[in-house]
Amino acid sequence: MAVATGERNAVRSAPRAAFFYRPEVRQAIYQVVTVVALAILFYILVTNTADNLRRQNIASGFEFVDRTAGFDVSQSLIAFDNSMTYGRAFFVGLLNTLLVAGLGIVLATILGFVIGIARLSRNWLVARLATVYVETIRNLPLLLQLFFWYFAVLKSLPVPRQSHVLPGGGFLNVRGLYLPSPVPEPGFDVVALAIAIGVAVSIAIHFFARRRQMQTGQRLPVLWISLALIVLVPLGVFLYLGQPLGFDYPELKGFNFQGGMVLQPEFIALLLGLSIYTASFIAEIVRAGIQGVSKGQKEAALAIGLSSGQVLRLVVIPQAMRIIIPPLTSQFLNLTKNSSLGVAIAYPDLVSVWAGTVLNQTGQAVEVILVTMGVYLTLSLLTSGFMNWFNKHMALVER
C-alpha cells in the first residue's frame, strides 16, 4: 500500500511530460490520423471512380430506376410486366430472393434437426443413413448439386402434353408442378376467423398451462389441444357452411397449362438444393449441440422418471439450443447468400433480375452492384440481429 502511494506521488511530482508524449494525446492522435487516412482513401476511391466513369462517357447515377424495364420475369410475387420500371424489377428480384431464402431456412432447419437427431439414433441403419447423407451432401459443391437437381430432374420429366397426373387435379411436367389454386367463396372469411380464434386461444392456453405447471406441477397436453382448436374446429365450421372454397384447376391450353398455380422447376430445384445442402451442415451442428449436453443431465432426467421423449424435448434440446444457435445463424446467412447461385439455373432472384438483366440493359454496373451488396449485407445483418436476440432469449439464465 505504502509503495503504491509512493509511486503515485512520484508520478505526480515528476515534471509533466511533453505534450506529444502524453499517452492520452498520443492515443487521440493515432485515432484521428487513422480516421483521416481512411476518409481520404474513400474520398479518392469515390471521386476517382466517378471521374473515370465520366471520362469514359459511362452514365452514372440512379435516374435509371424510373425508366421502363422492357423485359419480363418468369416468376413474380408482385404484378410485373415489361412496361414497368427497373425499380419495380428490383423488388421482384428481392422478393424472389426472400421467398426462396425464407422457405429454404425453414426446410433446412427441419430437415437438419431430423438428420442430426437421426445420426445419434441407436438404430444402426438410421444412424448410418444419416451419416451417409451428411458426408455426401456437404462434400459436394452446391452449384453442382443445383445443376443436378435442375437438369437431371428436368430431363426425367415429361413434356406438358404427357404430364404426370396427380391426384386432386395437379400435374407434373418439365414446366413445373401445376396445382389447383384455392378460390375463396362467400362464407370462407368465417372459416378464416375460426382459424384466427383457434390460434389466439391456443396462445392463451399455452400461457395458462405454463402457469398451472409452475403452481401445481401438472402438465396439460397443449399440443393436442392447440391442434384441435386450430384444425378441427375450423374444419367443422368449413363443413357446416357447405365447403365455401372453390378451386381453379390448371388446364392444358396450347403450349402450357393455364390457370391454377405453378411451382417452376427453377424454384423447386433451388429450394431443394439449398435446403438439402444446408441441412447437412445444420445436422452436424445439431449433433454437436446434443452431444455437448453433459450425460449427467440426461441421466438425472431419466432418474426423475421422464420418458425418453420428454428427456429429449424438455432437458436435452433446450440446453443443446444454446450451443446450436450461434453456428446455426451462420448457416442461415450462408443459405441466404447461396441463393444467389440460382442465377445459374434461371431462378429470377435479385442477382439474376437486378444484377443480371438490369445491370446489362442499363450498363450501370457500379450502382447496381453497390445496391446488391447493400441488400445482402442488410439481409445478413437483420438475420444475425434476430438470431442474437433469440440466442439471448434461450441462453442460460443464471439464478
Add this chain to the structure above:
Amino acid sequence: MKKVVKLAIAGTIGCIGMAGVASAQTKVLDTVKQRGSLSCGVNVGLAGFSQPDDKGNWTGLDVDYCKAIAAAIFGDEKKVKYVPTTAKERFTALQSGEIDVLVRNTTWTMSRDSSLGLSFAGVNYYDGQGFMVKKSLNVKSAKELNGATVCVQTGTTTELNLADYFKSSNMTYKPVVFEKLDETVQAYLAGRCDVYTTDQSGLYSIRVQQPKPEDHVVLPEIISKEPLGPTVRQGDSQWLTLVKWVHNALLNAEELGVTKANIDQMVGSANPEIKRLVGKEGDFGKAIGLDNDWAVKIIKAVGNYGEVFDRNVGSGSRLNIDRGLNKLWNKGGLQYAAPIR
C-alpha cells in the same frame, strides 16, 4: 508515431498513384505493342463465330477479326490472347481495360453506343433475331407461339426484343432467363422451353451442333435488326480508327478480288486502288500507326471478308448460312466499305 504518419502518407500516395495509373489515357495501340499481344474478348463458344477446338485453337468469324487486327499490328495472327466473355461480362471487361477490343457477336444499339462508353467500329455481320423450335411441335410461324415458354440469355438485346415482339403481336409468353449459353441450350433441349431465341446466326450455330439438326426448325420470322460488330472503348480515336479500317480493308480486299491465294501477285498490281490497299501508294498504314503493308499482313493471315465468311459460317462451313444481307453492296447485300484514299 512518425512511422505511423509515414505509413499513412505512403499508403495515401500509393492509392493516388494507382488511381492515376488506372485513369491515365495511355494509347491502346502503344499498350498492345508493348505487351506484344492483342487481348481480344470473344464468345465463350458459338460455332462459326468463336469456338476453341479440341487443341485449344480458336476459330470463327469473330476470332478471324481478332487475328486480322493482330496481323495488322504485329504481322503475326497468333499474337492474340483470347478472353472468353459471357454476354453479361463483356462490356465490363472492355470498360475496365481487361480486353483491348470486343469481337463477340455484339449488337450495335444506341444505348450501348451512348451510355456504356463504347464505340462500335463497324458491322461484321448483319443479323436478326429469330426463333428455333422442336420440329415435333409442328409450329410453322412465330405468330403461332402464343403462350409459349421461351429460353433466352440474359444481358442481350434479345431479351428486350422478345418482350417487344410478343407485346406488339398481342401474345403472352414466359421467359426463362439464363446467364450462360450452354445452360440456355440445355434447358431448351430438355424441354423446359418450347422456343429458343437468339440471333439467327446463333440459332443455326446451335442447330448444327445437335446430334440431329433436322429435329429443330428455325422459324422464318426475323423480329429485329442485329448489326453485330467489333467494339472498343471510347476515348482513343486512333485505336477506333485502326479497328474500323481493319474491317474496311477486309471488305475492300474482297471487292477488289484480293484473296489469301493471290495476295503475292496482287502486291505487284497496277490497279491504283489495289496499290493503295497493299501500301504501294500513299502512307495509309503509317497514318493509323502501322506499317504501310498492314493490309497485306491481314489478308495473308485470314484472307478477305468473303473468305472469312465462307470458311467460318458460309458455304465452306458446317453452318452453311446464306450470305444474304452480308453480301457486298454491289452483289445486293449491305457490306459497304469506305474507300482507302
